[in-house]
């Protein structure tokens with residue numbers, strides 16, 4: 001890799017890895033237009049290495065099914081492409097494609113209602129759902145060194161710590177085909193991902209302000225949430 005250069009796709013203006021000019025299926029991407037920070041230019045060996053992985057039959061089939069699922073999320077109309085599937089429906093369709101029968105739901109205690117609704121939908125679609133909420137284990141926050149003044153309910157109150165490691169271990173032991181994360185907090189989700197040993201997908205992440213849609217902050221970052229663009233405390 002060239003010194004001081006690292007992949008920065010997020011600020012790329014040419015996106016030659018996509019098809020922006022209406023190329024036909026067998027055309028060669030105009031790689032001469034790649035910006036200096038393009039990973040295709042900096043680390044071509046990685047793409048070769050990744051293709052070796054995709055050539056493993058199980059991985060190839062999983063990747064194929066994911067792309068077919070992506071395709072099925074659109075429909076052609078006289079006005080052009082239209083989206084048609086909410087993520088929950090995608091989850092049901094993809095799990096069926098993979099022939100999954102048993103799903104593990106790792107959810108936040110603050111989203112217990114949503115977990116119940118999701119379980120109902122998944123069970124109505126024929127899946128067995130093993131669910132474990134974050135407070136499972138009933139371990140006090142003091143156990144991991146949280147100080148009394150750092151408890152949300154106040155220094156005197158009992159407060160159960162989130163236990164993503166136990167969530168992951170329980171879901172692993174249940175022998176589920178795939179785990180689904182619903183609303184775990186930042187950091188707790190990181191631990192869950194670290195300890196989860198089965199295929200994992202995310203239905204939603206926690207955002208206490210924006211109804212678990214963190215992107216709403218980006219969509220309003222030019223207006224009401226302009227302060228997000230300055231250095232945050």
Ligand code: SF4
Pocket residue numbers: 008009010012013014015016017018034035037038039040
């Ligand atoms: S891979 Fe290269 S061309 Fe594609 S977005 Fe990243 S920098 Fe741009």
